[in-house]
Amino acid sequence: MSLPFTLAGKRVYVAGHRGMVGSAVVRRLASEGCTVLTAPRAEVDLREQTQVREWFAKEQPEVVVLAAAKVGGILANASLPADFLYENLMIEANVIAAAAASFTQKLLFLGSSCIYPKFAEQPIFEEALLTGPLEATNEWYAIAKIAGIKLCQAYRQQHGFDFISAMPTNLYGPGDNFDLASSHVMPALIRKAHEAKLAGADSITIWGTGTPRREFLHVDDLADACVFLLKTYSEDGHVNVGSGSDIAIADLARMVCEIVGFAGEIVYDTAKPDGTPRKLMSSDRILSMGWSPNSTLSDGIASVYEQYQTSNF
Ligand code: GFB
Numbered sequence: 001m002s003l004p005f006t007l008a009g010k011r012v013y014v015a016g017h018r019g020m021v022g023s024a025v026v027r028r029l030a031s032e033g034c035t036v037l038t039a040p041r042a043e044v045d046l047r048e049q050t051q052v053r054e055w056f057a058k059e060q061p062e063v064v065v066l067a068a069a070k071v072g073g074i075l076a077n078a079s080l081p082a083d084f085l086y087e088n089l090m091i092e093a094n095v096i097a098a099a100a101a102s103f104t105q106k107l108l109f110l111g112s113s114c115i116y117p118k119f120a121e122q123p124i125f126e127e128a129l130l131t132g133p134l135e136a137t138n139e140w141y142a143i144a145k146i147a148g149i150k151l152c153q154a155y156r157q158q159h160g161f162d163f164i165s166a167m168p169t170n171l172y173g174p175g176d177n178f179d180l181a182s183s184h185v186m187p188a189l190i191r192k193a194h195e196a197k198l199a200g201a202d203s204i205t206i207w208g209t210g211t212p213r214r215e216f217l218h219v220d221d222l223a224d225a226c227v228f229l230l231k232t233y234s235e236d237g238h239v240n241v242g243s244g245s246d247i248a249i250a251d252l253a254r255m256v257c258e259i260v261g262f263a264g265e266i267v268y269d270t271a272k273p274d275g276t277p278r279k280l281m282s283s284d285r286i287l288s289m290g291w292s293p294n295s296t297l298s299d300g301i302a303s304v305y306e307q308y309q310t311s312n313f
Pocket of ligand 1: 249
């Protein structure tokens with residue numbers, strides 16, 4: 001495959017276009033001069049092999065961004081192990097195999113930083129994959145994502161397909177899930193602080209001890225990295241995509257409360273899980289290729305809060 005790979009004039013399928021990541025990728029592709037293809041779930045259920053094969057045979061996408069996944073925060077991951085493992089395995093296997101069967105020129109698979117061992121040395125380089133046990137709260141999702149990386153590598157090695165993988169850190173941005181039972185921490189904190197402010201409450205309760213550290217990246221930065229990798233990367237190894245710094249959940253909660261304008265107390269529900277103590281990735285590989293993120297955490301949170309107040313989540 002010759003690089004840089006051109007998107008202009010190509011038919012680019014974004015799987016998962018209604019999700020936070022997929023919708024950001026669709027927005028970013030608007031300036032690439034390509035035709036963006038999407039398929040509503042009512043038309044193609046990505047867990048169903050025949051539907052996926054038939055759709056690919058009919059639409060013949062030349063490029064695929066695989067952003068479709070069953071996703072959720074720490075509690076959803078821990079309480080729905082069968083759904084997270086089965087649905088993600090099916091989606092990946094069906095889309096990657098259908099892309100190969102219809103001779104898609106390039107495919108980008110999106111994973112997650114939870115693929116790395118729970119106690120991986122920090123910052124986590126790509127080589128840390130499969131060097132230790134996973135974090136229990138998300139091992140089901142992580143195993144499915146590891147299988148997706150390996151499937152891309154297997155098609156590359158056995159059949160020469162240009163299938164690549166990117167591993168984003170914890171993401172946030174427009175289109176996030178604000179349901180408190182199933183969301184990730186960022187939308188949960190924004191919603192809790194906002195509702196407490198409106199109610200004149202004295203405190204908000206957040207999960208765990210507040211000591212775990214997480215690295216956050218705005219989803220528009222990830223979408224930009226996806227386009228960058230599609231155009232410039234064509235190798236076997238997966239590529240980390242992060243912001244380069246992490247923050248303790250307690251400090252994040254304070255930052256969100258300040259942005260939202262809630263001055264009450266933060267209470268910790270330690271019956272809820274902490275998850276991985278820390279997962280700061282090294283993004284040296286993509287930085288050395290010439291990509292870097294644009295958003296700062298505080299600006300990113302402020303813009304999401306603005307959107308949250310004006311939308312019907
Ligand atoms: O974002 P989160 O759900 O996912 O939680 P993970 C991050 C941290 O925030 C954990 C704490 O230590 C939570 O205990 N936290 C505090 C909260 N308050 C809240 C709250 O109200 N809601 C939530 N959700 N968390 C997920 C994985 O792990 O990250 C997935 O389960 C995936 O597989 C995703 O990899 C990116 O960072 O712990």
